[in-house]
Amino acid sequence: MNINRWLKLAVALPALIGSISAQVPAKPTSPKAASGAQPKQPTQEELIVMRDEKLALPVFKKANWTFDYDAARAESKQSGKPIFVYFSRSYAH
Amino acid sequence: MLFCHLTTRVTGDKYPTLLSEKKGTGFPYLVFLDADGNLIAKAGERTVAAFQKSLKAIADIKTLEPKQKAGDNSVGAKLLIAKLQLGTIAYEEAKTQRAAISKLDASTQQELDQLLTNLEFSSSMQGPATKEVSAERQLAAAAMFEAGRCPDGQLATSFYSLVMTHAEATQNVKLYEQALNKCKQAIGANSPFQRLIEQREKVLEKMKASETTKK
Known part of the structure; x- marks a missing residue:
């Protein structure tokens, strides 16, 4: 594997790391409201908006990110490079 | 190859359970996969240097x-170092492989043994810490310390804390002081753990005073 080509990608990492650091550690995302009532769950339409907002974040423009698992594996097979995966979520901010 | 997987809860989005399939339990979760989607390694520290180190180890x-499979045993040490850096080998297996490696230059030997020490300690910290287990871990850490096997990096603070807790419980002033000094060296002057060090220094003073009173 050509490490130098990977190093170029590392340029984008500080931005990614900053973005990640700003996130809250994973916890169940359905905290009960102060009254004890269940919080309102987002609708499918709201979830789609949240997903699209996440995908539009500037951090994903700083390097050649793909959001397609099949495409990632196909490219990895072709290039012989491993896949670096950043798992995140869009349904909670 | 950079791939971001979003768990969206949007009905119909592909691979909604990919996170759990790749052994993730929370966000963010950073891993390296091969072209077939097999988990190669979890990413270590979230720094560019650690990322580069992981890539080199994968390569x-x-x-x-x-x-090595073709019979070249000269690559054993480098291979074991790469596996230890990626955290893809269990301690017992790593120990066995280390025992089979000889004729190392000083720098490789030091790097390999430090990584093995780190794995020894992190393996001993697996699982829930009951009161009994905590006492066992403190004792084991003290034994490692006295044998000269001290983890470095992110593990250093928890390691030296265990040694000092054991030394305090057994009123071993000499051990406490040695561990505190090593801890200071390991974490440096600008560490966020300075307050912990100050607290430990106060404990040492009390232990010394108590020892003097007894004499």
């Missing part, structure tokens, strides 16, 4: 494993 494994 080393890819290059060295076929050589």
